[in-house]
Amino acid sequence: MFTQLFGNYLLNRGLVTSSQLSAALSAAKQTRAKLGVLAINAGYMNAAQVDEVHNEQQRIDKRFGDIAVDKGYLSPGQVEELLTKQGHAHLQLGQALVDNGAMTNSSFAEALSSYKSENSLTDVDFDDKTGNKVDELIGKLYSFADAENSSVYTEYVSLLFKNLIRFIGDDFTPLAPEKIPSARVSFCAKQDLKGLGFSCSTMMDTSEQAFIAFASRFAGEQFTDADEMTEAANLEFMNLHNGLYAVNLSNDEGQEITLLPPTCEKDTVVGGPVYRISVVYPFGTAAFYITV
Amino acid sequence: MSVENLKILVCDDSLFVRKKITNVLKNCGVTELYEAADGEQAVEMYNKYSPDLVLMDIVMPRMSGVEALKLILADDPKAKVVMASSVGTQENLKEAINAGAFDFLQKPISDTQLETLVRKVGK
Numbered sequence: 537m538f539t540q541l542f543g544n545y546l547l548n549r550g551l552v553t554s555s556q557l558s559a560a561l562s563a564a565k566q567t568r569a570k571l572g573v574l575a576i577n578a579g580y581m582n583a584a585q586v587d588e589v590h591n592e593q594q595r596i597d598k599r600f601g602d603i604a605v606d607k608g609y610l611s612p613g614q615v616e617e618l619l620t621k622q623g624h625a626h627l628q629l630g631q632a633l634v635d636n637g638a639m640t641n642s643s644f645a646e647a648l649s650s651y652k653s654e655n656s657l658t659d660v661d662f663d664d665k666t667g668n669k670v671d672e673l674i675g676k677l678y679s680f681a682d683a684e685n686s687s688v689y690t691e692y693v694s695l696l697f698k699n700l701i702r703f704i705g706d707d708f709t710p711l712a713p714e715k716i717p718s719a720r721v722s723f724c725a726k727q728d729l730k731g732l733g734f735s736c737s738t739m740m741d742t743s744e745q746a747f748i749a750f751a752s753r754f755a756g757e758q759f760t761d762a763d764e765m766t767e768a769a770n771l772e773f774m775n776l777h778n779g780l781y782a783v784n785l786s787n788d789e790g791q792e793i794t795l796l797p798p799t800c801e802k803d804t805v806v807g808g809p810v811y812r813i814s815v816v817y818p819f820g821t822a823a824f825y826i827t828v
Numbered sequence: 829m830s831v832e833n834l835k836i837l838v839c840d841d842s843l844f845v846r847k848k849i850t851n852v853l854k855n856c857g858v859t860e861l862y863e864a865a866d867g868e869q870a871v872e873m874y875n876k877y878s879p880d881l882v883l884m885d886i887v888m889p890r891m892s893g894v895e896a897l898k899l900i901l902a903d904d905p906k907a908k909v910v911m912a913s914s915v916g917t918q919e920n921l922k923e924a925i926n927a928g929a930f931d932f933l934q935k936p937i938s939d940t941q942l943e944t945l946v947r948k949v950g951k
Contacts (some may be wrong), residue, residue: 553865564836685864703936755844755848764843765843765844765847767846768842768843768845771844771846772842772845773852775842775887775914775935776914776936777937778914779913779914779915779916779935780914781913782915782917783915783916783917786917786919787917787918792917794887794918795887795914795915796887797841797887797888797889
């Protein structure tokens with residue numbers, strides 16, 4: 537999840553465009569973070585030193601690590617340590633951005649350093665499997681401070697991101713939440729949640745093309761039309777996500793909520809106010825709405 | 829009774845879920861499969877076909893899975909009805925078991941869970 541949140545940071549700061557980010561997220565899985573990016577991330581080398589080693593590699597047939605050790609920028613032990621971190625997803629994203637020419641080693645180094653410092657993140661946090669730090673970051677970005685049950689919304693969004701990773705794919709960038717008076721939806725899967733302490737409507741709206749692509753990923757098969765089956769698949773995603781949310785709410789807060797059968801809405805306006813949380817996938821944007 | 833001879837009724841308002849479940853059951857060797865899209869239909873089809881196993885969603889339009897479970901058991905106390913829901917709260921679990929459900933599965937249901945279930949019923 538650090539990758540998606542870091543992507544959000546890069547986008548918000550205007551350091552990359554949405555299409556550059558989408559392309560890099562698609563490529564990231566096939567990308568192994570190179571030693572230069574890893575060394576910058578670890579603070580062992582600066583961008584100028586990395587560029588110097590890269591230039592050296594154009595002239596002599598030696599590996600990055602060997603040249604960096606020769607120049608005294610890295611110790612053999614540090615090279616070994618960095619190689620174990622090649623699979624870190626946010627670094628793979630960084631590498632893909634550098635490879636695509638969307639960022640330079642230097643701009644990536646600066647962005648990563650600012651991101652870590654603004655969010656008090658260390659390398660240890662990126663290895664944290666408890667998810668506490670991710671929850672903290674999500675809580676900061678999606679605080680819903682003006683809402684009565686703000687933590688309920690934050691937990692909803694946090695679980696949504698986890699379920700998107702689990703059922704649809706991790707190649708998305710979440711955008712900042714917006715509060716809007718009403719929502720015009722085109723292809724929308726909607727489900728109402730009713731409880732004593734908390735009731736709301738939840739929706740996922742996409743373009744027709746993204747509706748088909750989202751359903752295809754969820755079902756694990758290729759759909760070509762926005763028909764009954766794609767509708768059923770997307771409604772089931774909402775039902776599954778909301779069901780898991782209801783379980784968490786019951787276990788953690790002792791609050792019981794009932795889910796109503798999900799429905800599909802097309803080309804209609806949903807009254808608000810509503811919170812909109814958009815996530816950008818390579819196949820299109822999915823806007824999730826929760827009524828206030 | 830072998831798995832091949834089992835009659836199974838799958839009740840879920842989602843066409844997607846019904847298709848997914850019936851595909852797995854077909855792969856397990858089950859040939860006699862029935863589908864219902866809500867609780868009312870499930871009760872009707874149970875009375876008509878007397879299936880050996882019912883897989884029943886809880887949240888459905890017209891009649892919920894738990895209501896349908898109670899009606900089915902009222903006519904056939906030995907009916908094997910497995911409730912399946914994405915809302916696996918303690919409250920729903922208790923309600924289903926108290927109403928006489930044979931088992932409770934939390935969605936998403938994996939292929940392995942379904943295979944294990946039909947083998948258990950087919951023993």
